[in-house]
Amino acid sequence: MNLIFLGAPGAGKGTLAGIVSREYGIPQISTGDLFREAVKDGTELGRKVKGIMERGELVPDELTVALVRGRLERPDTARGYIMDGFPRTIPQARALDGFQRIDTAINFRSDDAVLIRRLSGRRVCRVCGAIYHVDNIPPKVEGVCDRCGGQLYIRDDDRIESIRNRLRVYREQTEPLIAYYRGLGLLREIDSSRSVDDSAAQLRPILESLRGR
Numbered sequence: 571m572n573l574i575f576l577g578a579p580g581a582g583k584g585t586l587a588g589i590v591s592r593e594y595g596i597p598q599i600s601t602g603d604l605f606r607e608a609v610k611d612g613t614e615l616g617r618k619v620k621g622i623m624e625r626g627e628l629v630p631d632e633l634t635v636a637l638v639r640g641r642l643e644r645p646d647t648a649r650g651y652i653m654d655g656f657p658r659t660i661p662q663a664r665a666l667d668g669f670q671r672i673d674t675a676i677n678f679r680s681d682d683a684v685l686i687r688r689l690s691g692r693r694v695c696r697v698c699g700a701i702y703h704v705d706n707i708p709p710k711v712e713g714v715c716d717r718c719g720g721q722l723y724i725r726d727d728d729r730i731e732s733i734r735n736r737l738r739v740y741r742e743q744t745e746p747l748i749a750y751y752r753g754l755g756l757l758r759e760i761d762s763s764r765s766v767d768d769s770a771a772q773l774r775p776i777l778e779s780l781r782g783r
């Protein structure tokens with residue numbers, strides 16, 4: 571099961587990728603994790619990534635693809651994997667096609683209003699980093715961390731202007747991937763505007779049909 575999860579920020583693809591990873595015993599691969607791991611390991615690629623991130627620049631496609639390629643050579647991907655947040659652009663998707671056979675790309679669809687509500691409700695503890703959500707995982711006392719009593723705040727990324735910007739970048743760069751995978755006959759779509767359980771329920775028959783092949 572070589573899977574790609576597509577969807578806007580807040581569409582829930584990371585959460586669902588985690589669930590599928592546990593249920594099917596296949597790894598969830600995110601470029602954010604790969605970047606952090608490479609930097610920590612101090613490999614040649616890692617040193618390049620570190621410099622780029624320290625300058626606040628975007629990691630170029632070539633480097634990102636090289637890291638993903640290395641990751642896919644590890645034995646834990648033998649039965650499949652879930653790509654969460656990669657490919658992000660058409661050139662990345664084309665590069666991936668050069669060395670991998672993708673079974674299905676699943677697009678998690680939600681209205682902007684739902685995405686904005688989800689992203690803007692996120693609260694983070696200043697002290698221990700615990701994550702809350704005003705609707706889904708509210709703290710017992712508003713503005714206070716359950717675990718450590720620290721103050722909760724809204725990350726700059728989760729402020730409304732930043733959210734609108736993230737959604738705009740997504741539409742421009744990543745949404746063309748939906749048409750790309752549709753053109754290859756590999757696209758499946760899920761309505762992820764309701765609960766995580768609801769999305770998981772839509773996902774299962776798709777995954778079962780792949781496993782049955």
Ligand SMILES: [Zn+2]
Pocket residue numbers: 695696697698699700715716717718719720
């Ligand atoms: Zn805390």
